[in-house]
Amino acid sequence: MIPANFEYVRVDSVEGALEALKEHGDEAKLIAGGHSLLPLMKFRLAAPAFLVDINRLEELKYVEEENGHLRIGALTRHCDVENSELIKTNAGLLADATHHVGDPQVRHRGTIGGAIAHGDPASDIPSALIALRAIIIVSGPSGVREIPIDDFFTGFLETDLNEDELLTEIKVPKAPDAKWSFQKFNRRAQDWAIVGASILLDENNSGVSLINMHSTPFRSTVVEQAIASGATAEEASEMAAEGTEPTADINASIDYRKHLARILVKRGLEEAGR
Amino acid sequence: MEVSLNINGVTHTHDVEPRTLLVQFIRESAGLTGTNIGCDTSSCGACTVHLNGESIKSCTVLAAQVDEMEITTIEGLAESNGDLHPMQQAFHECHALQCGYCTPGMVMACVSLVNENEDLTESQVREGLEGNLCRCTGYHNIVKAALQASES
Numbered sequence: 385m386i387p388a389n390f391e392y393v394r395v396d397s398v399e400g401a402l403e404a405l406k407e408h409g410d411e412a413k414l415i416a417g418g419h420s421l422l423p424l425m426k427f428r429l430a431a432p433a434f435l436v437d438i439n440r441l442e443e444l445k446y447v448e449e450e451n452g453h454l455r456i457g458a459l460t461r462h463c464d465v466e467n468s469e470l471i472k473t474n475a476g477l478l479a480d481a482t483h484h485v486g487d488p489q490v491r492h493r494g495t496i497g498g499a500i501a502h503g504d505p506a507s508d509i510p511s512a513l514i515a516l517r518a519i520i521i522v523s524g525p526s527g528v529r530e531i532p533i534d535d536f537f538t539g540f541l542e543t544d545l546n547e548d549e550l551l552t553e554i555k556v557p558k559a560p561d562a563k564w565s566f567q568k569f570n571r572r573a574q575d576w577a578i579v580g581a582s583i584l585l586d587e588n589n590s591g592v593s594l595i596n597m598h599s600t601p602f603r604s605t606v607v608e609q610a611i612a613s614g615a616t617a618e619e620a621s622e623m624a625a626e627g628t629e630p631t632a633d634i635n636a637s638i639d640y641r642k643h644l645a646r647i648l649v650k651r652g653l654e655e656a657g658r
Numbered sequence: 659m660e661v662s663l664n665i666n667g668v669t670h671t672h673d674v675e676p677r678t679l680l681v682q683f684i685r686e687s688a689g690l691t692g693t694n695i696g697c698d699t700s701s702c703g704a705c706t707v708h709l710n711g712e713s714i715k716s717c718t719v720l721a722a723q724v725d726e727m728e729i730t731t732i733e734g735l736a737e738s739n740g741d742l743h744p745m746q747q748a749f750h751e752c753h754a755l756q757c758g759y760c761t762p763g764m765v766m767a768c769v770s771l772v773n774e775n776e777d778l779t780e781s782q783v784r785e786g787l788e789g790n791l792c793r794c795t796g797y798h799n800i801v802k803a804a805l806q807a808s809e810s
């Protein structure tokens with residue numbers, strides 16, 4: 385399967401990327417690892433006229449620490465996130481969730497920025513970042529914006545990113561002492577989650593997020609509040625399907641997804657020591 | 659557009675459409691047909707090659723994206739005198755293939771896995787091959803071969 389034809393532009397700086405986006409307007413699409421975009425283009429579900437390749441933006445490949453945060457460049461590949469000692473120590477949930485993405489070949493190519501910008505409710509990475517309360521940093525013609533992750537996902541495969549903006553960095557609050565668990569239910573090792581859950585329990589802050597249970601990556605405020613008010617794992621997990629709107633597909637009915645959400649949140653809370 | 663790839667140490671320069679997939683470039687432009695296409699949807703791993711030493715699925719990368727980079731395919735593993743790469747030798751000795759269709763991708767995935775992990779365990783090999791499907795062998799001897807080669 386071959387994508388529809390397009391014009392290819394390669395850029396090697398953030399400025400260059402922003403200029404190319406400005407020049408080609410809404411006909412242009414950024415390509416990072418291409419592991420979400422190229423499959424869509426091969427199925428002709430996407431047919432951008434201009435492809436702006438940002439793979440060589442070396443300036444956006446980094447994992448650094450700054451005060452209470454980790455700063456992760458948008459072009460950092462999944463394999464570099466899952467193996468980063470800084471991330472394993474300070475945001476173990478993100479390293480583990482990333483390790484569950486696809487297979488080693490996919491993780492050698494896919495980028496953290498692409499996984500977030502794609503806005504897929506079935507993706508593992510946004511879920512971990514919701515539990516960790518990450519901040520998304522975006523550059524555009526009018527400067528830099530910081531978007532709390534809760535405001536970033538606006539609809540199915542839709543985000544707060546404008547067509548002329550580039551996601552440059554993910555800021556993750558360090559949580560070295562937090563207990564966490566990443567739960568992913570699928571039938572075959574490399575598959576996407578039928579349902580998944582990210583759990584982070586910190587002294588006075590908890591984060592609970594569900595995968596593939598809504599039109600967007602989903603924060604379960606209901607479960608978070610239950611935990612804050614002292615509920616047991618059993619009690620809190622019973623509420624895990626509240627507020628979700630999962631869809632049915634070949635893998636699972638709506639009821640089965642809700643059942644899985646409750647089970648996975650319970651397992652996750654227990655694994656995190658609740 | 660002109661794309662120039664260093665494949666197995668040889669530079670291949672061709673004028674191709676931007677939409678040309680890496681696997682097409684390898685098979686059709688460079689004429690190296692050892693790399694197979696199975697699913698064409700990044701699920702089966704038959705098209706696995708190395709990009710700068712790391713395993714990738716060449717059906718899901720544009721040739722243009724890796725312009726001027728180093729690619730290794732199954733043809734690039736053996737020594738020029740014909741001596742097999744230790745992983746190929748292990749596949750041979752462990753009877754790790756039947757029809758052979760998945761084998762080029764399997765071998766490339768196994769080499770990358772061994773390069774990236776010291777002291778591989780059986781479960782790491784099984785998990786590390788999650789992106790490669792084999793319809794014949796039941797994987798058992800493939801895992802055995804990867805472990806044997808990782809020890810040598």
Ligand SMILES: Cc1cc2nc3c(=O)[nH]c(=O)nc-3n(C[C@H](O)[C@H](O)[C@H](O)COP(=O)(O)OP(=O)(O)OC[C@H]3O[C@@H](n4cnc5c(N)ncnc54)[C@H](O)[C@@H]3O)c2cc1C
Binds near residue numbers: 414486502552718
């Ligand atoms: C076989 C296979 C299995 C997979 N399994 C899983 C899985 O189990 N779990 C999971 O979570 N994911 C999975 N994925 C998806 C994988 O994680 C992708 O790598 C990721 O979703 C997209 O990252 P990318 O760099 O490839 O983005 P691309 O495909 O290049 O881009 C995706 C979208 O984001 C936009 N974009 C990319 N970078 C930026 C940026 N810096 N700024 C603004 N916009 C940007 C692009 O324009 C495009 O719209 C799988 C993919 C494959 C092929």
Ligand code: FES
Binds near residue numbers: 696702705
């Ligand atoms: S042909 Fe590329 S993964 Fe199947």
Ligand code: FES
Binds near residue numbers: 756758791793794795
């Ligand atoms: S040997 Fe036939 S598919 Fe693996």
